[in-house]
Amino acid sequence: MKASWKKKIAITLGILGFVITICLVFVKILYGGGTFYPSVNTTPIKQNSLKVLTELPYPPGMVASSQEGRLFFNYHMLHKPERFSQATLFEFVDGKKVPFPNIETQDKFYHAMGITVDHHQRLWVTIPRGLDGKQPSKLLAIDINTKEIVFEHQFKEGVGIFAQDLRVSLDGKTVYLADCGFLPLAVPSLIVLDIESKSSRVLLKDHSTLAPQNWLIQRQDGKPHQLFFGLLSFKVGFDGLAVSKDGHWLYMAAMSHDTVYRVPTRVLTDKNLDDEKISSFIEEVGKKPLSDGIELDKDNNLIITDVEYGSLAILTPEGKLNTLVQDKQINWSDSITIANDGTIYFTDSRLTDLINTLAQPASKEKIIANGPYKIYKVLP
Numbered sequence: 367m368k369a370s371w372k373k374k375i376a377i378t379l380g381i382l383g384f385v386i387t388i389c390l391v392f393v394k395i396l397y398g399g400g401t402f403y404p405s406v407n408t409t410p411i412k413q414n415s416l417k418v419l420t421e422l423p424y425p426p427g428m429v430a431s432s433q434e435g436r437l438f439f440n441y442h443m444l445h446k447p448e449r450f451s452q453a454t455l456f457e458f459v460d461g462k463k464v465p466f467p468n469i470e471t472q473d474k475f476y477h478a479m480g481i482t483v484d485h486h487q488r489l490w491v492t493i494p495r496g497l498d499g500k501q502p503s504k505l506l507a508i509d510i511n512t513k514e515i516v517f518e519h520q521f522k523e524g525v526g527i528f529a530q531d532l533r534v535s536l537d538g539k540t541v542y543l544a545d546c547g548f549l550p551l552a553v554p555s556l557i558v559l560d561i562e563s564k565s566s567r568v569l570l571k572d573h574s575t576l577a578p579q580n581w582l583i584q585r586q587d588g589k590p591h592q593l594f595f596g597l598l599s600f601k602v603g604f605d606g607l608a609v610s611k612d613g614h615w616l617y618m619a620a621m622s623h624d625t626v627y628r629v630p631t632r633v634l635t636d637k638n639l640d641d642e643k644i645s646s647f648i649e650e651v652g653k654k655p656l657s658d659g660i661e662l663d664k665d666n667n668l669i670i671t672d673v674e675y676g677s678l679a680i681l682t683p684e685g686k687l688n689t690l691v692q693d694k695q696i697n698w699s700d701s702i703t704i705a706n707d708g709t710i711y712f713t714d715s716r717l718t719d720l721i722n723t724l725a726q727p728a729s730k731e732k733i734i735a736n737g738p739y740k741i742y743k744v745l746p
Contacts, residue, residue, distance in 0.1 A: 467513035536613035554603025578622035606660035708746030
């Protein structure tokens with residue numbers, strides 16, 4: 367009798383092991399493959415203009431400049447800096463980081479991802495639900511002069527789960543958010559929020575211009591960036607966005623994608639147009655590296671971070687792509703902003719150095735040991 371039960375248990379465990387193996391193979395085939403992206407690097411055209419703005423104890427995430435030249439940044443939420451630091455959102459003042467808007471309200475901005483300053487003196491902050499999943503995705507705005515929170519919105523369940531970057535229309539009435547998605551958990555989309563009514567539309571969901579292509583992101587050691595012991599390749603969708611200087615175009619770039627696109631902003635706010643109609647207005651701008659943040663300069667050149675080669679690329683309006691600056695010490699060029707005087711600021715978030723295969727952040731000891739962490743500037 368005992369032998370019979372042991373045999374049944376062994377058969378059951380064998381079947382279970384077989385099913386699990388088949389499932390893992392299926393996941394690997396579906397989400398773990400890919401091809402290395404061919405390098406689009408060229409000889410840097412402004413290498414001597416690359417400078418270190420500041421050094422930090424924890425990795426920076428996003429950076430944003432105001433029209434008057436004020437500079438804001440945060441620590442990168444995937445490193446979970448709130449474990450060690452009460453403040454995670456800052457203004458850079460006279461060479462020092464100052465908690466913004468103040469130290470007392472910092473807990474409202476824990477898990478913040480994207481930041482941007484609009485033309486109406488407001489610092490906008492996204493707090494995506496993301497991998498944490500413990501809170502609804504939120505959007506807040508702070509008046510940078512009064513330091514008061516002037517807008518707060520909680521998205522509906524399932525909206526903006528990975529809304530990690532954003533831009534605001536020139537008239538200050540509309541917010542565009544890039545929800546990058548994260549296969550197999552979510553798909554990328556563009557969220558358009560009407561500020562006055564607090565109503566939002568989820569557009570171009572899993573559209574080919576926003577979805578990741580089958581490219582592997584290469585680490586500095588030459589290995590592919592993969593998660594869960596190689597089961598998932600780190601492929602990210604819609605990640606970078608920028609509004610043209612005249613406000614007529616929204617530029618869109620998926621991280622694991624070879625092309626930048628743009629779409630007229632007027633069609634995004636037209637509630638009579640569905641995804642099919644909107645997609646007919648999308649234009650191809652040009653080729654790009656595998657990227658994170660993007661931004662337009664005063665001459666309508668698109669400045670693009672290159673997450674594989676520690677560099678920034680520049681894409682001209684005519685579609686010519688070159689490397690702008692490069693430094694082998696840069697691990698992951700992340701967020702970018704351009705001040706009115708033409709100075710480019712960007713962060714190195716060091717994602718591939720410190721996030722492990724289970725997408726978990728490093729310990730404080732490891733983070734400190736690998737520091738300091740830098741925000742760079744490129745002089746005009």
